[in-house]
Amino acid sequence: MEPLLRVSDVSKRFKVRGGHVSAVDDVSFYVQAGDTVGIVGESGSGKSTLARLVLRLIEPDTGEVVFDGKNVAEARGAGLKELRRGMQMVFQDPYSSVNPRMPIGGNIGFPMKVQGFGKREIRDRTADLLDQVGLHPNHASYYPHQLSGGQLQRVNIARALTMEPKLVVCDEPLSALDKSIQAQVLNLLRDLRERLGLTYLFISHDLNVVEYFSDHVLVVYLGHVVESCPAKDLYREPLHPYTKVLLSAIPSVDPDTRTEAQALGGEPPSPLDPPSGCRFRTRCPLAMDICAREKPALREAATGHSVACHLFEERV
Template identity: 50%
Template sequence: MTAAEAMTQSAAATEPPQAIDVRDLVAEYHLKGRGRMGRRTRTVQAVAGVDLTVPRGRTLGLVGETGCGKTTLGRVLVNLVRPAGGEVTVGGIDVAAARGTELRRLRRTVQLVFQDPYSSLNPKLSVRALLTEPLTVHGLHPGRREERVAELLELVGLDPTHAGRFPHQFSGGQRQRIGIARALAVEPRILVLDEPVSALDVSVQAGVINLLEDLQAELGLSYLFIAHDLSVVRQISHEVAVMYLGRIVERGPAEALYDRPAHPYTKALLSAVPVPDPRIQRTRKRIVLDGDVPSPLAPPSGCRFRTRCWKATDICATTAPPQTLVSTQPATVGDSESAHQVACHHPEPPTLIGACHACHA
């Protein structure tokens, strides 16, 4: 048995079934400025009462437009942003209450992979120094750190003999692999991947996605995969959650959500995904949303999507829609991995969206 396999089995025996468990999460930013009455502070609620779970060894894709709160949610999970309300448990650790030894354990349990692989790496440090630093901070592998650096580079598909090079001497895809290797250095069980391939060419994206899938299978990792590219999210995710203006509007298994979207916003997003088949592409109906995303400083009452929704009625303006279960496969409703939920007063009927189904054929 290899060291990686032993580590995986040992951690699996003590981990809870849910790698990430978020209940009614609220995250806020406070903006200072000047008004007619002097200085004032305004509050932006970036995340507004979000519930989500990521089962151990699975991937949840989190999608939505820029500014919807995806990155803030990810930063809460790694304790870079303090929650203003709700409960956040990562690897069995209460994030808000973590202090001292517990906080140190949290740092090893969950790691963040950043969007820009160049800005996230110190250009003055060699790859060897970048990968050795977290080992030194956490006191890991004393006496064999050079060997551990070589193991990490091999794990992400890079040549260990290049450990003496600096970040600018690598391509964008290679730099992202170095970022992943640095995250894996402390042997985490959970990765928060914040737009990890958006800065890469399409051909390079596929290689990084394949690497992440291989690492998940080999190490038993759990992922929160944050992205705006729906095609990429479908490729890697077991489940998908759609976020709009701080709230989850729809969540379900990837196949069910992509083939049978129930929320108008999800349907609009999927209508913009290009289809490689010209015949289908010509017959598709593109849904263009009116207006821009409202300001999080003054979100709409009731349903936050109602100002851009073609199905909005009076109830949408007064009452926030609750999460309701949508069943496209009645025999598996009780299976948590098959639960398809939507927050909408007027959900779309569960009919197959043929164009969306074809986008991955």
């Protein structure tokens, strides 16, 4: 079955003062309809850039994005409109994506208005969406500043769902919320997935959340995918040294398996001047000579489990 989303060899560099940042470097992955693919990595690893490339908010330098059988870069006019409807995004900051001068109802109804829906249809669908995300229909008349961050993120989720998208891209949807609210919003996203059969690209810096929420996980480091595997394999058998460090930073509840959290050694390298070869080598406890010379390719080390690390390359 052709996946809903296929990202092939996509790269994006930004020109900045003092040179270039290669934010996303030769990234490939796919998302099957109905699945959740999680992307995890520290701040600055290129996650948001990747999301923006998928949604064609920015153009890649190389590579292609195929969504629902169509090359995203070639979409024009009505085709582009349909594509935009099919992919929606929930951003980190719940305040950044609502119009503060418009009541919640207007914010949710706006995409429908643009699509030419009637007044009554918009009102009914808005009430239904508010209900779906655990808010009250009366919230339609509130203004954004009258809602909490968690409520506003529910509004953003409702708005993302108005046009019945095939793919919802969530870019750190919990990061700006209070700890106590994060689980509620995560549960809402999970319930909606079950109820509506949603497909998510779910981005987070929190490996715990990604592992819990996703079917498949991509671990990214400075614009590279370093590991790609089913979520259940991530805990059971992490392969990349970076993934192991990320996992060890999560305290285990089981005292028998609790290990000393391994801190990431060294400074994070400057994205302006990333290390040669493997970009993780300057912080890797197992770095070898070859790691400075050659960039490790992402290779399948076990069925469905790929890793980009010289430790796992077959030597001839």
